[in-house]
Each structure stands twice: as C-alpha cells, then as structure tokens.
Amino acid sequence: MLVQHLRLASRRSSGLTTGLATGLTALTVLLAVFGAQHAQAGVFDDEEARRQIKDLSIKNNERLDTLSKAQFDLVNQIQALREETAKLRGQVETLNYELESTKKRQQDFYIDLDGRLRNLEPQSAAPGENNPADGAKPGSDPGKKSAVDPAAVTREYEAALNLFKANKIKEAASAFESFVKAHPDSTLTPNAQYWLGNAHYALRDCNKAIAVHKVVVSKWPQHPKAPDAMINIATCQQELGDNKGEEATLKSVIAKYPDSTAAATAKKRLKK
Template sequence: MRPVRIALFIAALGAFQAQAGVFDDDEARRQIADAKAKAEARFDQQAKAQLDLAGQIQQQAEEISRLRGQIETLGYELETARKRQQDFYLDLDTRLRKFEAAATAAAPVAPDSAPSAKPANDPAKEGSEYEAALNQFKAGKYKEAAAGFGAYVQKYPDSSLAPNAQYWLGNAWYAQRDCKRAIEAQSVVTGKYADSAKAPDAWLAIATCQQELNNPTAAKRSLDTVIAKFPGTPAAEAARDRLKKK
C-alpha cells in the first residue's frame, strides 16, 4: 500500500512542477512582450524626436539660406547704388569741366601791363593730366588714380580743377577701403577749398567714412554741417535722408 502512495505522490509532484513550468513560461513571455512594447515605444519616441529635430534643422537651414540671399541682394543693391552715384558725379564733373573750359576760352584776355613773376600754367596740359587720372578712376584702377590726383594737386594747387582732383583723390582712397586717408583728402576740400562746388560732397564722403569707422557721433556732426553750410543743395538733402534713417 505504501509503495502506491509513494507513486501517487511522485506523480502529483511531477504534475505540479509541469504546471509551474507552464506558468513560468507564460510570465516570461509576458515580460518579454512588455519589454518589447516599451522598447518599441522608446524607439518611436526617439524617432519622432529625431524627425522633429531634423525638421527644425531644415527650417533653420532654409532661414539661413534666405537671410544669406537677402544679404547678397542688399550688398548688390548697395554696390549698384554706389556705382550709380559714382557715375553721376563723374558725368557731372566732366560736364562742369567742359563748361569751365568753354567759359575760360570765351573770356577776354587783358593785355599784360607788367611781366608776371610766375609763369601761367598751360590749361590744356592741366586738363590732360586731370583727365588721365580721372580715366584711371573710371577704369577701377584706384591706386593709380590716387597717385595721379595726388600728383595733380601738388603740381597745380591753384588750378580751377584742384578742388575736383582733391575730391576724387579722397574717393580713390575710399575705393581702396582706406577711410583714414580718404577723410584726410576730403578734409582738404572742406578746408582749403571750402567755397568750391565739391565741398558739400566732400562732407558727405567724410560722414560715410566716419560711419564705417564706427564713429556715428562724428558722422552725424558732418551731416549736420552739410545741412547748415549748404542748405538747398542736393548734398544737404542727402544728409537729411541719412539722418532720418539713423
């Protein structure tokens, strides 16, 4: 009888262990499934975050590209405006010089009452040398133009074209991005040739250089000087426009 009981106990124990094994497998599967679901959820969340970040990077890249395009456009427009202004002044300078030459040729020549202590300059030679320097400037050869205009004002300081040459000397230095020398040259126009037609434009050029040298106070003072000294001139109007934009 006893052996039968032992056999039944062993069978029951085996069935219990089998059932326990089934329960362990189900729990393991459930845990694996939960872990897999959590991993997939984290992956989805990370993927979404990466997509959002990629979208933000793309938007920033597009914004940078747009801003770069605007900067390039503004730079082109500024350079175009500067070129138009330069061409305008060159054309105006040429017209005024021709008018002055015609007026000089038409003026009556007074007889000499006494020998002159200083020989008169040759207007044709002066004009030729001035024209040569101006052509260098027109061709974009600013270094050569600066040398030509500098030599001209040294050689012909009392010439009717001296204020113009001094003004273009300042512009030639500015074109080489040497604002210090440009201001020095234009200051001669506003000082020595203060009554010339180039004086108000020289003040404007000085203000431009002062602004580029991060000296807005001095630039404003120069613009105010244009308005005060030369009211009703195009230079004064340009100075007012600049002050409004500040």
C-alpha cells in the same frame, strides 16, 4: 500448538504485506502529486518568461518608434535649415549685386556732374602759363612758364577720373595724388582733391578720406565740391562711430551752404 503458531505467523505476514502495499500506494500517490505540482510550476515559469519577453519586445518597439520619429523630425529640420540658408544666400548675393550696381551708378552720376560743373567753371590760365597782363619779373624765365600745356593738364585729370570710373581705385588714388602735387594751382585741382578723398573712402580708409576732404573745404570753401566734401566727411565720421563729429559736420554744411543740395541731404540725415 504448532498449528496455532503457524496461523499467527500467517496473520502477521498478511498484515505486514497489507501495510507494505498500503505504504507503497501512499508513496505512489505522493510522488504523483509532487510530479504534477512540479510540472504545473514549470508551465507557470514558461508563461511568465514569455510574458516578460513580450513586454520587453513591446517596450523596445515603442522606443524604436520614438527614435525613428525623432530622427525623421531632425531630418526635416535639417532640410528646412538648408532651404532657408540657400534662400538667405540668394538674398545676400542679390543685395551685393544691387549694392555694386548702386555704387557704379553713383560713380557715373558724380563723374557726369563733375563734367558739367567743369563746363560751367571759368577757364583760367594753367599754372606757369604766360599771362599778358602780368609783367615779367626780373630774372624770370618766360620759356619755362609757357611749357605747361592746359590741354595736357586736362587730359591728365581725365585719365585719373577714368581710372576711378573703371573701378581701378588704387590707380585712381595714385593718379589724383600725383595730379594735386604736380598742379597745385590748376582750376582742376579742387576736383582732383575731392576725387582723391572719394578714392580713399572707396579703399575703406576713412581717416585719409576725412583729411583729404578737409583740404577741399579749407582751401577752396567756395568751390562747388566743398559742400559735397563735407557730406563725405560726415559719412566717414559715421562709419568711424564719431556720432558727435558727424552731427557737427552736418550742421556746419547747413550753416555754410544753406541753399546747396548737400544742405538738404544734411537736414534729412539729422532727422534720422
């Protein structure tokens, strides 16, 4: 009886041992499988991270390439603008030089023409100079009349003209104005009045230039300077934006002085 109980207990112990061994084996297998899956998941996570980093790196490089190209294009555009600006500056300087040269040649031409016209004009007696054909009025002072020197008057006029020729415009304007006031009846006064108008124009005062030239036209309408004075009036009117006034003045030049050079100039300007 006792022997049977011992055998039964031995069998139960052996079964328990076998079951425990089997459970341990199964647990070991499960742990191995779980560890393998975890390791495989870790490998997959690293590869995904590396792929994402690589993608970001590629995108950043592409952006840098785009920015570099844009900066390079911008630098080229800036350089092109600098070259164009330098070219334009050179053209402006050339045009300014040509304009100043043209103005200088024009002044020289007018002064030369003025001299030739004065040589053609009859030399009348200067104001205040004794005229033998005129009878002396009672109470007059012959000594004062003979005090004016025609040569001195001519020198005074030429001095003012030389100031204009030297481009000393303000000084020339003052000199011509003084001459006109001092010698209102001199044969040189129309010329001085004309050059006074040109001086005001050169000083960019078109209103004064118009007023002065109108005196030439109204007071000495038959003087050779009168047609040119009207052309100068039209030029000032154009610069002041008075297109109707300019047109009327040019037509008046053609009507009053049809055979003059000024009339030919007026016809050309009216056609434009």
